[in-house]
Amino acid sequence: MGLFNVFGKKEERDRPMEEKQIPWLRLTRVEQLDEIAEKSKTTPVTIFKHSTTCGISRMVIRNFEDDYAIPEDKMKLYYLDLLAFRDVSNEVGYTFQVIHQSPQVLVIKNGEAVYHASHHSIHATDLERFMQ
Numbered sequence: 001m002g003l004f005n006v007f008g009k010k011e012e013r014d015r016p017m018e019e020k021q022i023p024w025l026r027l028t029r030v031e032q033l034d035e036i037a038e039k040s041k042t043t044p045v046t047i048f049k050h051s052t053t054c055g056i057s058r059m060v061i062r063n064f065e066d067d068y069a070i071p072e073d074k075m076k077l078y079y080l081d082l083l084a085f086r087d088v089s090n091e092v093g094y095t096f097q098v099i100h101q102s103p104q105v106l107v108i109k110n111g112e113a114v115y116h117a118s119h120h121s122i123h124a125t126d127l128e129r130f131m132q
Contacts, residue, residue, distance in 0.1 A: 064123075
């Protein structure tokens with residue numbers, strides 16, 4: 001390897017990166033929380049509360065998406081834009097008895113929040129232990 005070849009071969013650098021598809025379901029209505037509680041009786045559900053204007057939230061969701069590798073049939077993944085749907089965000093806290101944070105991730109099983117984390121404590125790999 002030569003001194004100027006530290007960044008790999010030109011062909012490797014010019015190849016487009018594969019875009020990872022995250023199976024996000026949009027959480028936009030309070031009524032969906034009943035559906036989520038019901039679904040969680042057979043498949044764990046994760047809710048990711050994201051603030052679209054917060055730099056920390058943007059960094060956390062990017063890292064989360066990079067590391068997320070759970071198959072769709074093992075966990076349902078909901079995305080909540082908490083600024084656009086503040087009423088839904090507030091109701092998530094009431095329904096699942098979790099104090100609001102942003103960004104925040106909750107895992108719902110059997111209708112209850114069994115895990116939650118916020119800010120830099122959010123790691124997609126932590127969710128794997130809740131898969132069925």
